[in-house]
Amino acid sequence: MEVGVYLLHRLEELGVKSLFGVPGDFNLGFLDLVEDYPGIEWIGNCNELNAAYAADGYARIKPGSVGAVLTTYGVGELSAINAVAGCYAEIVPVVHIAGFPDLEMQKKKPIMHHTLGDGRYNIYTEAAALITYSQTTLNNPDTAAAEIDRVLSDCALQFRPVYIALPTDVAYLKIASDRLRIPLPRAAAPNSALAESVVIEEIVKLIEQAKGDVAVLVDVGAVRYNVVEEVKAFVEETGFPVYATSMGKSIINEAYERYGGLYIGQLTRPEIKGMIEDAKLILYIGALKSDLNTGNFTTKLDVARTVELHAATTKIKFSEYPGVGMKALLPKLTSALSPFDKSQTLSIHVPKWTYPLPQEADEVISxxxxxxxxxxxxxxxxxxxxxxxxxxxxxxxxxxxxxxxxxxxxxxxxxxxxxxxxxxxxxxxxxxxxxxxxxxxxxxxxxxxxxxxxxxxxxxxxxxxxxxxxxxxxxxxxxxxxxxxxxxxxxxxxxxxxxxxxxxxxxxxxxxxxxxxxxxxxxxxxxxxxxxxxxxxxxxxxxxxxxxxxxxxxxxxxxxxx
Amino acid sequence: MEVGVYLLHRLEELGVKSLFGVPGDFNLGFLDLVEDYPGIEWIGNCNELNAAYAADGYARIKPGSVGAVLTTYGVGELSAINAVAGCYAEIVPVVHIAGFPDLEMQKKKPIMHHTLGDGRYNIYTEAAALITYSQTTLNNPDTAAAEIDRVLSDCALQFRPVYIALPTDVAYLKIASDRLRIPLPRAAAPNSALAESVVIEEIVKLIEQAKGDVAVLVDVGAVRYNVVEEVKAFVEETGFPVYATSMGKSIINEAYERYGGLYIGQLTRPEIKGMIEDAKLILYIGALKSDLNTGNFTTKLDVARTVELHAATTKIKFSEYPGVGMKALLPKLTSALSPFDKSQTLSIHVPKWTYPLPQEADEVISxxxxxxxxxxxxxxxxxxxxxxxxxxxxxxxxxxxxxxxxxxxxxxxxxxxxxxxxxxxxxxxxxxxxxxxxxxxxxxxxxxxxxxxxxxxxxxxxxxxxxxxxxxxxxxxxxxxxxxxxxxxxxxxxxxxxxxxxxxxxxxxxxxxxxxxxxxxxxxxxxxxxxxxxxxxxxxxxxxxxxxxxxxxxxxxxxxxx
Missing domain, CATH: 3.40.50.970 (Thiamin diphosphate (ThDP)-binding fold, Pyr/PP domains)
Incomplete structure (x- = not known):
């Protein structure tokens, strides 16, 4: 199987049905393989920045899958770099494949088109390394499959963009397809069992002490780290009032009867602001505390009353439990609480979020x-x-x-x-x-x-x-x-x-x-x-x-x- | 004078009358200064890539001037990076100014919009360093003027892009304007006098030995390093047949009677190919031997009959003379030959380059x-x-x-x-x-x-x-x-x-x-x-x-x- 086809199999395994990008002479060979590959459709874009944005949007709608974008050497990949950096910042798993000169050319380093004219053939890979989680240049067919698996696993498990430089000739070199029999790992490393049991015990205790007055705050990490179902099961089991940050908007169905709306620090609607900030316990899931996601850093969550669940760590008040990630933790926490007596919780009324049409006298669209x-x-x-x-x-x-x-x-x-x-x-x-x-x-x-x-x-x-x-x-x-x-x-x-x-x-x-x-x-x-x-x-x-x-x-x- | 205004004065000095770019919250303050500055017009572009391309095209038409583009932090500057890298490859002097967080923010490194969310505030500057000649982050008002002068001088003298990160607050800090009294250096370091005289002697001797059979080949370096006038004076003084590479096209007026057309290796028109390759002496000015500028590396210029003039060096046959650049050398060479006896030279007929309208029977536009x-x-x-x-x-x-x-x-x-x-x-x-x-x-x-x-x-x-x-x-x-x-x-x-x-x-x-x-x-x-x-x-x-x-x-x- 060609290295290029191996790569396509792995992309398909990670949920890629559409590959975005722009053709260029360093990726045309690989594009033949793409066009002939039944499981993935080539979506030719008008330019590379847009293509990478499209891969980003694609991945956002399919948590658990990745997005993918293909560009050509130098000119193409650099045009996409802003979008790929955006995927890094926003925790969106996108695979950036860039066509790369063949092995002979890499050795001789002629003054080729799309180079800087100074023989620095790896400079774009260096640029990509600044804004991607991991990278590989597939120069060695003996390790190509393992390298593809390594960076794609990183993409799928870390939910960050990765970069693959694919030399024009290597795309066509034949390698064994044996590795395909073993699926790529899709589950994060298991939680440290002892630490996890301590964390569950602690949180259950805090929940009991709160006597139903628990506010759940859902942030973007919940969708990016693919724990939406786990969060939903937890809030439905407990009936806790639930809120979202700006970036967490819509992770919890906004028609849900226990959902109160957005918490954005000082910009929060007054009728819910206190319900979050003054709750006896705040469960903050998947926090990303950026300026615009916190009402310009005006969120006021008392650390002494807050538990934060993250992808690979848990924070309970002032202590941190590294190695206890929310994907495995949440279902166990839900089980530990089940069946949960909702009576106290449900006595807390969650005001319905509405926004009635303002009565304005004029016709201007305000x-x-x-x-x-x-x-x-x-x-x-x-x-x-x-x-x-x-x-x-x-x-x-x-x-x-x-x-x-x-x-x-x-x-x-x-x-x-x-x-x-x-x-x-x-x-x-x-x-x-x-x-x-x-x-x-x-x-x-x-x-x-x-x-x-x-x-x-x-x-x-x-x-x-x-x-x-x-x-x-x-x-x-x-x-x-x-x-x-x-x-x-x-x-x-x-x-x-x-x-x-x-x-x-x-x-x-x-x-x-x-x-x-x-x-x-x-x-x-x-x-x-x-x-x-x-x-x-x-x-x-x-x-x-x-x-x-x-x-x-x-x-x-x-x-x-x- | 504000640091930003100082920068604008220096840009104007380097010929900038139009500043391209896209506004963003990290450059809005500086943009107030731009809009109020009489000598430079703001050209707001639709996006940053296009803006940097525009600065590139602007600089190309004004040899001796620079182009300039202004973007915002992160998202804006990364969108422009492909165009700036192109300026590096093609030797086009463009100043890339990127809005940058203020000093306080740089210290505290909050999770700001336009950052990767991980506190790496200097990552875009690192990216810029890969594809620009020199860079500065104007964090210190005491050195800001000197730093601006340093990178702008590099831009003007090396004809490559440079990068200036301008923190929002520093743009408004007041500094002394004294340095403006001294213009930026515009002339390259003088040639080493002794080496230069040897070079002139050698070339004059080779020209004499060639008995008029000298082919001048003009490449892109002639226009990029701003020696067009010097080249013209030389070819007019001597009457030597003159040709251009693909990238050198139009540097010599293509209606000039001693101009023979393009030399592109095997793609050269047969009637001139031998006149260049077989000339007794080939004077190759401003060479850039890239694939598409050499008919995919098919140019056949015998080193033993070739003199290459470059920005900072001269090659005579197999020897190199570092420190002897063409800007100062060419006028002296012209003088050393003047008055030149053109009789032998003019006996060589330069075939006129034509391309008659092909007679085709159909209406399809071929x-x-x-x-x-x-x-x-x-x-x-x-x-x-x-x-x-x-x-x-x-x-x-x-x-x-x-x-x-x-x-x-x-x-x-x-x-x-x-x-x-x-x-x-x-x-x-x-x-x-x-x-x-x-x-x-x-x-x-x-x-x-x-x-x-x-x-x-x-x-x-x-x-x-x-x-x-x-x-x-x-x-x-x-x-x-x-x-x-x-x-x-x-x-x-x-x-x-x-x-x-x-x-x-x-x-x-x-x-x-x-x-x-x-x-x-x-x-x-x-x-x-x-x-x-x-x-x-x-x-x-x-x-x-x-x-x-x-x-x-x-x-x-x-x-x-x-």
């Missing part, structure tokens, strides 16, 4: 009105991608329907990410039979990566793209330079875009401009729009230049009246 | 016909940007008019580069009063970076964009997988593109589709088209899937009949 109205439009199982900026803040103002999935990049925050990510998310959603994929993005952000809408069209995907047109970078206006020219962007002809990007005869997409509450409202009420079966783009125009979702206005000090 | 026809369309002083792929090969088949400028990326070869580069080139061409800026690009390549057409429109630039629509990556089809799906790209509605990208009412651009020789011919003959005063986009459709310019067909072994 941010407050927009997100509330969108709340009514969303359906169970929708996949909701929100770009960094007003969109990612806006959706935090509203609860999602049952089993809707929130996809955003709140730590890395690379504008433009959401377009590529929507492509990957929509493909994964189609595979998994999820609902509609809906993107919320600003007119500034979409310009970075706009061409990837054409790939969605080509692949027959049917996302709904809402473009919030406020003629500039609104989040930056909120931060600084609200009247500066540098925050303005060119106004595009949004309803001509889909035609330009490939829907030449207008049969495969629909585009709309709405500029008033009435127009948007009637569009959203239109059943034909809600279930169009084609890709749709909606320009939401006429928005105020100075307006932002509540959370953004407050966190940037603009105040509610900006 | 590559052979296309480039020949374009030759007639081009005008003196036009700036011709050719994308890596069929376009960069195609223009090598034809001579350009007097003082037309060729811009391409033959070593780095990053597809998509040409769009951003055209923006920068067109701005620089406007500054310098050059002719039209004309881009040749394929339908595959333009998809990578297409959004930057909108910036050209916004800036009132009037380039002509020719899109060769052959429904895929033609250069890759020539290399491998000619019938593979991975080489196909989605077909776009090209004539709707300018409207989508901002020409909403259709007054600021014109778009055309031509599908036959007759249609293209009459468009090119139309004076209103040739001097439109607005941006124009021409889709050249109906081209054969399997067809390429002569040089590409031969070099990929497809043969002339592909």
């Amino acid at each position: 941010q407050n009105w927009l997100w509330s109205r969108m709340r009514e439009f969303l359906k169970p199982k929708d996949v909701i991608v929100a770009e960094t900026g007003t969109s990612a803040f806006g959706v935090q103002d509203i609860p999602f329907p049952k089993d809707a999935v929130f996809v955003s990049q709140i730590l890395w925050g690379s504008i433009g990410w959401a377009v590529g990510s929507t492509l990957g998310a929509a493909l994964a959603a189609r595979e998994k039979g999820l609902g509609r994929t809906i993107l919320f993005i600003g007119d500034g952000s979409i310009q970075l990566t706009v061409q990837e809408l054409s790939t969605m069209l080509r692949e027959g995907l049917t996302p709904i793209i809402f473009i919030l047109n406020n003629t500039g970078y609104t989040i930056e206006r909120a931060i600084r330079g609200e009247n500066r020219k540098y925050n303005d962007v060119a106004n595009w002809g949004w309803t001509s875009l889909m035609k330009a990007l490939g829907d030449v005869d207008g049969t495969r997409s629909k585009s709309y401009t709405v500029k008033t509450k009435t127009e948007l409202d009637s569009l959203l009420n239109d059943e034909a729009f809600a279930n169009a079966g084609v890709m749709q783009l909606v320009e939401i125009g006429g928005m105020r230049k100075f307006d932002a979702p509540y959370v953004l206005k407050v966190s940037t000090g603009k105040g509610e009246t900006w | 590559q052979n016909w296309l480039w020949s026809r374009m030759r007639e369309f081009l005008k003196p002083k036009d700036v011709i940007v050719a994308e890596t792929g069929t376009s960069a090969f195609g223009v090598q088949d034809i001579p350009f008019p007097k003082d037309a400028v060729f811009v391409s990326q033959i070593l780095w070869g990053s597809i998509g580069w040409a769009v951003g580069s055209t923006l920068g080139a067109a701005l620089a061409a406007r500054e310098k009063g050059l002719g039209r800026t004309i881009l040749f690009i394929g339908d595959g390549s333009i998809q990578l970076t297409v959004q930057e057409l909108s910036t050209m429109l916004r800036e009132g630039l009037t380039p002509i964009i020719f899109i060769l629509n052959n429904t895929g990556y033609t250069i890759e089809r020539a290399i491998r997988g000619e019938n593979r799906k991975y080489n196909d790209v989605a077909n776009w509605g090209w004539t709707s593109l300018m409207k989508a990208l901002g020409d909403v009412d259709g007054t600021r651009s014109k778009s055309y589709t031509v599908k036959t020789k007759t249609e293209l011919d009459s468009l090119l003959n139309d004076e209103a088209f040739a001097n439109a005063g607005v941006m124009q986009l021409v889709e050249i459709g109906g081209m054969r899937k399997f067809d390429a310019p002569y040089v590409l067909k031969v070099s990929t072994g497809k043969g002339e009949t592909w």
Whole structure:
């Protein structure tokens, strides 16, 4: 079996059904193998950054799987590096495969195209090493299978991006396929048994002492480290009130009756803030304490009343238990508590998270009105991608329907990410039979990566793209330079875009401009729009230049009246 | 004076009138200073990769100046890294300024947005160090001016990209402006006088022995190291036949009567190949011996008859003279030969480079016909940007008019580069009063970076964009997988593109589709088209899937009949 085919088998084993990327002369040979491989479809992207964003979005929708992106040597892989770094930051398992010069060339180091002209052939691998968990250059066919297994295992177990440099000739060298009989390890190292039993005993004791007043706070680690089912079983068994951080939004079904909404430090809704901060015990699952995930470091969780569950460690108050990870711990904890007497717990009322449509006299589409109205439009199982900026803040103002999935990049925050990510998310959603994929993005952000809408069209995907047109970078206006020219962007002809990007005869997409509450409202009420079966783009125009979702206005000090 | 303003003064001194980039919260403060600074205009781009490509194209059109690009921390700068690496490979002086966290944040290392979440705040600077000549992080106001001067001097003297990390707070710290009274050094270190006199003596002797049979071969180093005027003076004084490499194309005015065309090893036109390879003496100026600049390493220049002039060294036959650079050497060599008796030299006839319109019976726009026809369309002083792929090969088949400028990326070869580069080139061409800026690009390549057409429109630039629509990556089809799906790209509605990208009412651009020789011919003959005063986009459709310019067909072994 060719080394390249071995790699494809392993990728398929890790759940890859779509491989993203851009062809280049250092990966064309491998691409022949990809095109002939039945289990994986090649998704040719418009550029490499978008391709890697797509792999990111794909992996997010399929916890337990990885995403994969293929680029060419130098020019291709460097174009993707920002997206791969984003996967590192946000704990998204993506395999970056880069075409690499053949063995002869590596020895002779000629001044080849795509090199820096100075013989430093390994420089891009060095760059990749800065932002990936592990790396390999497959120069030796004798170790290629083992090396592939090593880095792919790292990707699957550590949930971080990895990098594989694949020389053009080595992709075709034949190796034994024996190793494929042994599946890649998918379970993390088992917990240290003694430490784990101490941890369970401690936590059970704390729960008993809390007499039902336990707040569970679910953060992004729960989905990234693939413990969503374990968390759900735990909260259902106990009936504890449960909340999410910004990055943890939608991990717990937001229609769940014991779910109270988002905890974002000082930006938290007053009716739930105290219920979390003053609970006798706080169980904080999968914490990632970044600035925008903590209301700019304003979360106030008393360490003396907090237990933190992490991927490979547990913290109980002031002590740490390394080697006790939540994946194995949570089911045992649930069992230890079962059957759990919920009577005390259920006496704590969890206020329902609502966001009624604000009554505004004018027709201008305000941010407050927009997100509330969108709340009514969303359906169970929708996949909701929100770009960094007003969109990612806006959706935090509203609860999602049952089993809707929130996809955003709140730590890395690379504008433009959401377009590529929507492509990957929509493909994964189609595979998994999820609902509609809906993107919320600003007119500034979409310009970075706009061409990837054409790939969605080509692949027959049917996302709904809402473009919030406020003629500039609104989040930056909120931060600084609200009247500066540098925050303005060119106004595009949004309803001509889909035609330009490939829907030449207008049969495969629909585009709309709405500029008033009435127009948007009637569009959203239109059943034909809600279930169009084609890709749709909606320009939401006429928005105020100075307006932002509540959370953004407050966190940037603009105040509610900006 | 603020550190940021000091930096702007120095950039202006180095010829920067346009600063490219994308705003982000780590550079907004500095952007206030930029917007208030009279000598430099902010050109906000759609994304960072395109911005850095634009800085690259800008610097190429202004030898002796530098280009500059501003990005934000992490997400922004990593998106630009491929373009900056390309500047390193292709010897283009570009200053990359990246917004950086303030001093307090650097000390405390919180989990900030745009970080990897692990406290490695300097990781992007490490990445930049791999592909730039020098770097600085301006953490200390006491040394900031000296540090700015150091890296900017490196940029200007070494003609390679440099990197400046500018912390948000330091941009506003006040420093003395005294140093501005001393201009940055612009001349390389002087040649070692004794070695230089030996070199001149040796070369003069070799020239005398050659009895007029001297071939001058001009390569890209001549323009990158800013010795174009010195080379011109030398060839005009001596009358030696002069040729160019692929990357050296247009450095010598291609209408010059002693200019013979391109030397590309085995791909060279037969009527001149021997005149170079068999000359008694070959003067090779500014050599960069990359694969695609040497006909895939098929140049045959006998070392025993070759003198190579480089930026910082001279090679005479088998000996090397470090410390003798061409900038100072060439004028002295010209003087030493002056007045030069041209009688022997001029007895050598230099065949005129022509490319008559091929007589073809059908109306399909073939590559052979296309480039020949374009030759007639081009005008003196036009700036011709050719994308890596069929376009960069195609223009090598034809001579350009007097003082037309060729811009391409033959070593780095990053597809998509040409769009951003055209923006920068067109701005620089406007500054310098050059002719039209004309881009040749394929339908595959333009998809990578297409959004930057909108910036050209916004800036009132009037380039002509020719899109060769052959429904895929033609250069890759020539290399491998000619019938593979991975080489196909989605077909776009090209004539709707300018409207989508901002020409909403259709007054600021014109778009055309031509599908036959007759249609293209009459468009090119139309004076209103040739001097439109607005941006124009021409889709050249109906081209054969399997067809390429002569040089590409031969070099990929497809043969002339592909």
